[in-house]
Amino acid sequence: MRAALPALGLRSKLVLIALVLLVMPWAGYAYVRAMEQLLRENQEQQLAATARTVAVALQDRPRLLTPPAGTATEGEPTAATVHDEAKTLLAGLARPGLRIWVIDSKLKLVAAAGSLDAPAPPGAPPVFGPIERAVHFALRPLFERMFRTPAAPGEELIPDDVIFGGRELERALDGAPTTRRRPAPGGRGTILSASHPVWSGESVIGAVVLEEDTDAIVSLRNRAFEQLVAVTLVAFSAAALVLLAFASRLSWRLRRLRDEAENAIDSRGHVRALLAGEHARDEIGDLSRSFSTVLARLADHNAYLEALAARLAHELRTPIAVVRSSLDNLRLQGGTPGGATYLGRADDGLQRLEKILTRMSEASRLEQLVREGEREPFDARAVIESCAAGYSSAYAPRRFKLTLPDAAVPLNGSADLFAQMLDKLIANAVDFATGDDPVELTLEREPGAAVLRMSNHGPLLPAGMKERLFDSLVSVRRHAPGDEPHLGLGLYVVRLIAEFHGGRTNAMDRADGSGVEFEVRLPLV
Amino acid sequence: MPLRIAIVEDEPAIRANYTDAFRAQGYEVAAFAGRAEALAAFRVRLPDLAVLDIGLGDEPDGGFALCRELRASSQSLPIIFLTARDSDFDTVAGLRMGADDYVTKNVSLPHLLARVSALFRRAEVARVPPQSEDVLVRENLSIDLKRFTVAWRSRPVELTLTEFWMVHALAKFPGHVKNREQLMGEAHVVVDDSTITSHIKRIRRKFAAVDPGFDRIDTVYGMGYRWKADG
Numbered sequence: 001m002r003a004a005l006p007a008l009g010l011r012s013k014l015v016l017i018a019l020v021l022l023v024m025p026w027a028g029y030a031y032v033r034a035m036e037q038l039l040r041e042n043q044e045q046q047l048a049a050t051a052r053t054v055a056v057a058l059q060d061r062p063r064l065l066t067p068p069a070g071t072a073t074e075g076e077p078t079a080a081t082v083h084d085e086a087k088t089l090l091a092g093l094a095r096p097g098l099r100i101w102v103i104d105s106k107l108k109l110v111a112a113a114g115s116l117d118a119p120a121p122p123g124a125p126p127v128f129g130p131i132e133r134a135v136h137f138a139l140r141p142l143f144e145r146m147f148r149t150p151a152a153p154g155e156e157l158i159p160d161d162v163i164f165g166g167r168e169l170e171r172a173l174d175g176a177p178t179t180r181r182r183p184a185p186g187g188r189g190t191i192l193s194a195s196h197p198v199w200s201g202e203s204v205i206g207a208v209v210l211e212e213d214t215d216a217i218v219s220l221r222n223r224a225f226e227q228l229v230a231v232t233l234v235a236f237s238a239a240a241l242v243l244l245a246f247a248s249r250l251s252w253r254l255r256r257l258r259d260e261a262e263n264a265i266d267s268r269g270h271v272r273a274l275l276a277g278e279h280a281r282d283e284i285g286d287l288s289r290s291f292s293t294v295l296a297r298l299a300d301h302n303a304y305l306e307a308l309a310a311r312l313a314h315e316l317r318t319p320i321a322v323v324r325s326s327l328d329n330l331r332l333q334g335g336t337p338g339g340a341t342y343l344g345r346a347d348d349g350l351q352r353l354e355k356i357l358t359r360m361s362e363a364s365r366l367e368q369l370v371r372e373g374e375r376e377p378f379d380a381r382a383v384i385e386s387c388a389a390g391y392s393s394a395y396a397p398r399r400f401k402l403t404l405p406d407a408a409v410p411l412n413g414s415a416d417l418f419a420q421m422l423d424k425l426i427a428n429a430v431d432f433a434t435g436d437d438p439v440e441l442t443l444e445r446e447p448g449a450a451v452l453r454m455s456n457h458g459p460l461l462p463a464g465m466k467e468r469l470f471d472s473l474v475s476v477r478r479h480a481p482g483d484e485p486h487l488g489l490g491l492y493v494v495r496l497i498a499e500f501h502g503g504r505t506n507a508m509d510r511a512d513g514s515g516v517e518f519e520v521r522l523p524l525v
Numbered sequence: 526m527p528l529r530i531a532i533v534e535d536e537p538a539i540r541a542n543y544t545d546a547f548r549a550q551g552y553e554v555a556a557f558a559g560r561a562e563a564l565a566a567f568r569v570r571l572p573d574l575a576v577l578d579i580g581l582g583d584e585p586d587g588g589f590a591l592c593r594e595l596r597a598s599s600q601s602l603p604i605i606f607l608t609a610r611d612s613d614f615d616t617v618a619g620l621r622m623g624a625d626d627y628v629t630k631n632v633s634l635p636h637l638l639a640r641v642s643a644l645f646r647r648a649e650v651a652r653v654p655p656q657s658e659d660v661l662v663r664e665n666l667s668i669d670l671k672r673f674t675v676a677w678r679s680r681p682v683e684l685t686l687t688e689f690w691m692v693h694a695l696a697k698f699p700g701h702v703k704n705r706e707q708l709m710g711e712a713h714v715v716v717d718d719s720t721i722t723s724h725i726k727r728i729r730r731k732f733a734a735v736d737p738g739f740d741r742i743d744t745v746y747g748m749g750y751r752w753k754a755d756g
Contacts, residue, residue, distance in 0.1 A: 310612075317609035318536055321630035325542035328634030332549055354631050358717040361611055365719055368612065387747030394747075416722050419746040423718075 010254070011247040018240045021232070028228040036221045043192060043217065044179050047210050051196035052177065054093060054100065054208040058086075058198045086111035097212055102198070104206040105173055116191065116213050172197045172207035181214075190214045253284050257291070264295050271299035309472070310364035313357045320357070324350060363472065363489045363496075369417070370500040377525055378415040379408040380450055384443055387422050395430050399438035409443060409450045410525040413501040421497040422452075424490040425518055429456040432516065449503075450524055455517040460509045469507050470495035491518075498522065527553040528645055531572035533563045533591060534607070535582045539630070543576065546634045547641070560587040564594060571599055574644055576637075577624075579608040579615065589622055596623040601651060603644035607632070611716070613723050626686040628714060636713040640686055647673040647686075663696045664755045666741070680735045687712045688728050695742065695752040704749035725750055 090100045094114025101112035171178045172195035179194045191213050198206040260274050274292045279285065327346055330339070381404050388402050411418070429439045437457035444451045461469070468474045475488030491505075498505045503522035510517050530552045534540040537558070544554045555572060557563035560581050575595055581587030592604055606619040606627045619627045625644055628637065650672045661668040665678045673689050675682045684692060694703055694711035703711075705721045712724075725742060732739040741753045 313611075314609050317611075317630050318539070321609070322536065322538040322542065324631060325539055325546065325634055329542055329545055329549075332546060332634065354715065357631070362717040362719055365612065365717075368614075369719070383746045386745055390745070390747030415746065416744065419744075420718065420722075422747070 009247075010251045011244060014243045014247040015240055018236065018243050021236045021239055024235065025228055025232045028232070029225070032221055032224045032228065035224070036217060039217045039220070040192075040214065043212065043214065044194070047192060047194040047212055048177060048179055048196070050093070051194040051208050051210045054090070054102075054210070055196035055198045057089065058102065058206070058208065059200065087113065090114075097216070099211045101209050101211075102206055103169065103209070105204060107169065107173075110206060116211060169195060169207055169209065171195075172209070173204050175199075175204050190218075250284075253280075257284065257288055261291050261295075264291075265298070265302075271295050271302065305472075307364075309360040313360040313364070316353075316357055320350065320353060359489050363493060366417075366420075366493055366496050370496050373414060373417070373500060375413045375500075377410055377412050378418070380411045380418060380452070380522070381405060381407075381409045381443060383415050383418050384422065384441065384452075387419055387426075388441065391426050395426070398430050398433065399436075401438040401440045403440070403442040403444075405443060405445045407445070409445055411450060411501060411522055412525045413522075417497045417500060421494050421520070424494050425452075425454045425520075428490055428494075428518070429454050432456055432458045434458040437515075445524070448524055450522045452520040452522070453517055454519075455510060455515060457515040459516075460513065461507055461516055466507050470505050494518075494520065527551055528573045529553040529555065529570075530641065531563065531567070531575045532556045533558075533560070533575065533581065533588065534578045535559065535580070536578075543634075543637075546638065550638060550642075552641075558582070560584055560591050563591060567595065567598065571595075571602060573648070574603045574605070574641060576605045576607050576641075579606060579610055579619065589618065592619070592622040592624055601648060603648055605640060605644065607637070611720070613720075616723070617727075620685060624685075628687075629716065631715060632713075633715070636715075639713045643673060643686055646671070661693070661696065663699055663752070666692075666696055668693055668696060677732055677735050677739065682731050682735055684728065684731060687714055688724060688731070691724060692728060695750060699752045699754040702745045702748045702751045708749070 086102060090102065090111050090113035094100050096114070097116065099112065099114040099116050102110040104110050175197050177194070177196045179192065181190050181192050183190060191211055193209055193211045195207050195209045197204045198208060257274065260272075264272050264274060272295075274288050274295065278288055278292075280288070323346075327343060327350070331343055384402070384404060388400060392400055426439070426441070433439055433456040435457045440453070440455040442451075442453040442455070444453070465474070470491045472489065472492045474492070491507075495505050498520045501522045503520055506519040506521070508517055508519070509515070530547050532540055532543050532547070532554060534543065534556070535558050540556045540558065544556045547554045555566060557566065558581075575591075577588040577591055579586060579588035581591075584590070588606060588608065592606070595602055595604060604624045604626075606624045607630060608615065608619075608627075609630050611629045616627050626640060628640065632640075655671050659670040661670060667676045667679075668689075669675070670693070673686065675684050675689060675692055690712040691708050694708055705718050708721055708724075709715055725744070729739065729742055732741070743751050743753045745751055
């Protein structure tokens with residue numbers, strides 16, 4: 001009876017434990033966020049510093065902010081109207097992704113340089129190992145959905161609302177340097193702007209605005225995330241694989257130990273030593289060794305039990321001989337009048353006792369015979385045919401239904417023992433049979449095996465006893481007073497003899513539930 | 526002069542019971558509890574028949590040793606093993622020691638007495654040839670009921686008393702099936718079925734030793750055994 005695999009095996013458990021590794025990306029995520037924050041602040045400070053530098057540069061050159069009169073068109077500042085010198089100044093500072101513009105105190109654009117076009121995308125992704133690259137490649141669609149890469153073309157023109165509606169411009173013109181983030185047009189990324197007032201003496205004559213998109217940081221962050229996910233997945237898979245291998249080996253060893261322990265005691269009660277993990281120096285080795293110790297003790301106990309019936313029979317025979325010879329002497333002397341009744345009863349009791357002894361020694365004698373007996377070919381069909389004739393008269397009025405194959409059924413073993421097995425099976429069937437239905441005895445030839453079936457109408461087998469019915473000293477009979485003693489050795493003898501012939505026994509209820517069936521399966525010659 | 530029986534048995538109650546029973550039958554009885562004691566007495570005077578237990582006190586095989594020594598002193602002295610041991614191994618060993626019979630202790634006193642008197646008759650006949658013969662002849666088989674001997678094709682077959690009675694029971698009515706209970710009754714034993722099977726096997730083997738083609742004892746499975754008539 002092998003137990004089904006446990007619902008949650010060692011392997012599954014260890015893999016579950018490996019899930020703890022999934023905390024890694026969370027920690028990484030927090031770290032990347034902190035880095036991003038740092039970078040943003042850094043960028044902000046840099047931008048503010050640059051703005052201040054430009055503003056200071058413009059501070060003492062108010063004419064740069066005052067375009068030549070007459071060339072300006074009210075409300076429509078264009079690059080054309082801006083002074084060339086300012087433009088040159090700004091152009092020197094601008095770089096791709098950084099836009100600088102200057103307005104005067106009337107919010108008129110004086111000069112602008114640079115564009116928000118993202119700088120060339122960062123070079124090839126950082127070099128991963130081949131596994132990571134494979135993971136990265138496999139997860140690309142996922143990454144692209146998770147982290148939208150802000151590859152937006154920057155705005156070409158400075159939107160009006162930035163100039164006229166921007167509060168930071170107002171504040172800059174009021175004399176306060178400001179930084180601000182605004183969403184890039186089209187919702188793609190964020191634009192960081194820093195504005196600084198341009199002083200001329202005590203008054204603000206304009207403002208410098210620096211704009212930079214945050215694409216670089218965002219894509220840096222995204223790359224970090226991607227890498228993190230890839231590395232985590234690879235680490236997780238590797239760890240899970242290692243754990244899986246370890247757990248597999250562990251559970252393989254345990255299962256081997258279990259299987260060996262289960263089969264360590266064969267059907268005859270003989271115990272084999274355990275080999276699994278015998279020399280291992282870990283806990284499983286310990287377990288195996290202590291199993292072996294327990295099994296060895298069990299083997300001793302079994303041997304003791306096996307010998308018990310024989311020894312008991314032997315030991316009881318002497319006191320019985322005392323009683324028997326005393327009774328015989330009493331009878332030989334004629335005895336007292338009326339004593340015959342008691343003598344008779346004592347004899348009855350003695351006979352029952354002797355029957356028990358006979359059964360016990362019969363079983364142990366058979367055990368010996370089965371171990372050493374010689375085998376010779378015989379025809380099972382002929383033996384059954386001959387036996388059945390005897391049974392009909394011996395068990396009258398019980399009827400028998402005999403079904404035999406047409407051809408001989410050659411077996412290798414002992415016809416005497418085979419007949420003895422039949423005797424026990426028949427006696428069992430007759431004892432349990434109820435009603436008038438005949439006891440059915442069937443011999444069939446199957447490929448490679450002869451199958452003997454004995455079936456009778458009557459009570460079903462008690463639940464949970466099917467496996468043990470053929471064991472020594474197991475009886476499921478209810479005992480009636482004055483009944484013959486039942487030691488539970490009959491079916492044990494059947495099993496011994498079946499095993500002697502290389503076969504095995506089986507007990508089951510009839511398919512229709514009307515009785516029981518005993519089956520003996522023996523290999524053909 | 527009454528016949529003298531020696532009983533060597535370490536269990537006092539059994540010893541006393543058997544002693545009483547034999548005395549009641551008119552035998553003279555010498556009872557011993559151990560091997561040394563019995564041997565000392567045998568050196569002085571051999572009994573006419575010995576009943577030996579195998580396990581004697583501390584000596585598990587004391588009876589076997591005693592049997593060997595008795596046999597050395599006398600080839601014809603009838604010896605019966607009476608023991609609690611009933612394994613085939615012990616039976617064979619006991620008979621190989623030269624015992625005439627081997628019975629287990631659950632034998633009843635009348636059965637035992639029948640055996641003892643049969644063995645005495647056999648010994649007696651061996652000493653003094655009987656005036657009248659009582660021989661049962663079945664073709665090649667002849668059974669001498671006075672001497673308790675059996676011959677097959679005129680060659681003697683050495684049988685124990687139990688085996689002799691069984692062969693006689695079978696051959697009396699050739700072709701008739703004798704079941705195990707009947708055989709036990711005829712042989713004055715109460716044993717289990719497989720012991721009968723062993724006896725029959727031994728008998729067949731003994732006949733086969735004289736005539737390898739011997740096949741007269743037929744097993745009728747489920748019923749018993751029968752002596753097959755010729756042809």
